[in-house]
Amino acid sequence: MPMTDAGADIPTPARHLPQALVEDPLWWRSAVIYQVYVRSFADSDGDGTGDLRGVRSRLGYLKELGVDALWFNPWYPSPFADGGYDVADYRDIHPAFGTLEDAELLIAEALELGIRTIIDVVPNHVSSEHPWFQAALAAGPGSPERERFWFHPGRGEGGDEMPNHWVSEFKGEPWTRTLNPDGTPGDWYLHLFTPEQPDLNWNHPDVRREHEDILRFWFDRGVAGVRIDSAAQLIKHPDLPDYPENPGPGEHPHVDRDELHDVYRSWRRIADSYDGARVLVGEIWLPDASRFAAYLRPDEMHTAFNFDFMSRSWDASELRSSIDLMLDAHAPVGAPSTWVLSNHDVTRPVTRYGREDTSFAFAKKRFGTPVDLALGTRRARAAALLTAALPGALYLYQGDELGLPEVELPRDAIEDPMHFRSGGIDPGRDGCRVPLPWRGSEPPYGFEPADASAPTWLPQPADWAPLTVQAQEADPSSMLWLYRQALRIRKRERSLGDGALEWLPSAPDVLVFRRGDDLVCVTNLGGAPAELPEHESILLASAPLDGGLLPPDSTAWLRTSAAG
Template structure:
């Protein structure tokens, strides 16, 4: 009996949806488009993006040239953290649609040659999840509470939390419960908000439940799983404080060695299904060797490479990141991933237009100056640079339109807990989650049908020139640059996964140039002056018009070369 037959009650009755693309290595070179469901397209007119909106725009995604779409959580949730507080993995959030619609979307996307990747959040669940509600109603030491990290407090009367671990969203990591008689009770752990209690992976109910969740969705034809906060699941049961300089595997709640057994079990399940069902980890780990250990052949297929995304617009910094990433991935045989942004990160157009163009959550502040035109020029160059690197490519919705971060949202419309838990200092992540502009000259720019409710976050009036409709009519638009780049990436055998070599030029440190295969060179000018291109036969694509045959600053060109050059 296969693993999926053992763990899923549906395995006997629901055959996996057929995969129209049968390449087992599709994921090694895939272009994966991230969809934040609330903000992609509104199909029913209530101001909130939904699955009907996505289904109506599958042609757009196919024309863009993507191989897969990754959805941030679409499950039933109170949305305390944008859906990353899951109340039920087997139901779709009513604002997004129904389970039947999700099944139709997966099937229709496959008919367009596009696989679906869903988000799973194994570190925590919603405080409204049936498990946690049962735990609150149960007594200390009960089986219901054993699925979580309930613990007595320290100090007199247990008034101190069990640890002082830092919280990913600022604030406390423990919340104290109240007993039925009104007296203070045990504390429970949450590395994020109090509405997101951490589950206890030492309890056998937890790993089995998540294997069942994976089977539930693999049975419905999804092509892969993106794993949120993938390094945080396992905790040291002794609950020590975080050491000042923890060594490998010594952190009490991050990158514990036992995690590898979890992902080996997930990989075994994924491999028991027809077609390649990929596992993609969200791993924020500074040690590149610890990072790539998760990518061994029997664990995760790939993991997000956040290092490149966090680097400033600087030739030396970007080259170091590329070299470090490719060198670390080589021994485990896994492809690198390249990503410029996501639903958590300041958009590239804004980030690259700042004096400090690197990214760190702790540095986000209101009122940081930005040169949007400079940022857009650099973002276009970065798009071509990353699309030419070996491995898979992620595109966050709206980056193909060159959208900037929206930094003047009304304060009463902000929802992100990072903003509130920072005491209002951090603007939060809502600015990169504003609904997409599709058509028309005024908001809501075709986000929903005629007469639809106002979108859940307001769009800037300046986006009139950035709609899909406006950019389709402009041959030099960012949208058409992305379409051309992804079409070349798919058709050119030198691109995608494969060989890579630096090309040294007379420009030195100001120019990033590398060869892919025998006939392709990508060149990025990160200096202040136009630079002469390496010898070539043809310019295939450029992010900015050439100046007298030279590549202007903050620009990338793709070149066809003779193999003898």
């Protein structure tokens, strides 16, 4: 399906919702979900920032790619202190992205193509410009308005010390002191992220009611699901104690508290009250697999992000351990796992897999880390087929289907607070948020209309011409072709997606598993070509075979006889 210019006129669709919304109640168990970072997807008006009209103009591309749903990062009004995760109003759209009507049209047009929409909700905190927080500041100490947040007197003489010794997710202090109306130092307020993101008090009924109403607001507009940011952090111990030395399950003062499950049960009841499967997807970073799975019980969330696989190194035993860990964790609650190689926070796989240390951890990010992009690209192609063959849902971050590398941006172009709060050591997350290249031989590569004069909000590299959609559509060996073929086969083959996995005997550096009766996935993570199991045909391979052998850092999907 050909691309459409980002600035082209877009017809207004019928406003009814298609039957697709209420069909296939288990669509989420096998779905391919494409993450749209609106700011960097496509710009329709030439201001250098992506917008919803830009996304609408590229729906044909997404349909051709073969995705089942789109997950949008926060598209709401926001000062962008943290890339839009500081939300000022959940019932509107950021003016740079468009209007509420643009969002409604996008949801409806995507559904006409069989593509559902998942939105992001950030319940742990709001923007410091949110009306609730502004009212709390104006009302002063001890006011009812402040009870929706965590305002607290300081410790020590004059209250000059923070109320406790918690640590911000973005490093540094999680408390900021306010000023009283007379200019004297006042109470402190909690923000586990930036000071512009005050934490909400989920023990307050107003906070719970507000978020339930937000769910209904968007479900009423045809949204098929909600991705829940920092889903394990909402509830705080009411006494705000310091961290215990060895906290047991549920004993951390602000992570994975047992009271959280009541919140998500109420959200599930709302989701289930709508026609069709309206899904809840949690962002949950927990080392304890059983605690992680507890959020996926049948009356809570439908699925959650599997970050364990994404953080592992390119090593057969590591990846197999992660696959087994997550499948075993999900099995008792009957939920499907999710598989993802990157997102808007994580170093892109082409870069990550080309480094000496191929694992991922936020604390390890540094400027100038050497990378072999040819090696990383081979491994990213293999990883794409490996993850697409695993049981459950598949998440794809925009640009990974093009094999885009992480961009090391000039320091004066970086906006991410993680960079600044690290004292400039961490390059931050903007390197995976650079605007997509669509066509042409030089920036902005079709991201903006041809007559645009504004620069893209983050600079694009000068050597991305071979990575544009236009260039890759003409190249059967490209990453884009590989992804299109993989998703087409995945949709066609009933044994892929949700279901069982059976490991088959293999060499130590090779992963081999069967899906269904007659499909086998082989990934060679070793340094020498590997023999393939007996098979009838090759459905798809990430690299050409070497004399009938599977080269290193490659994956192949095989058709075998039903008996194996």
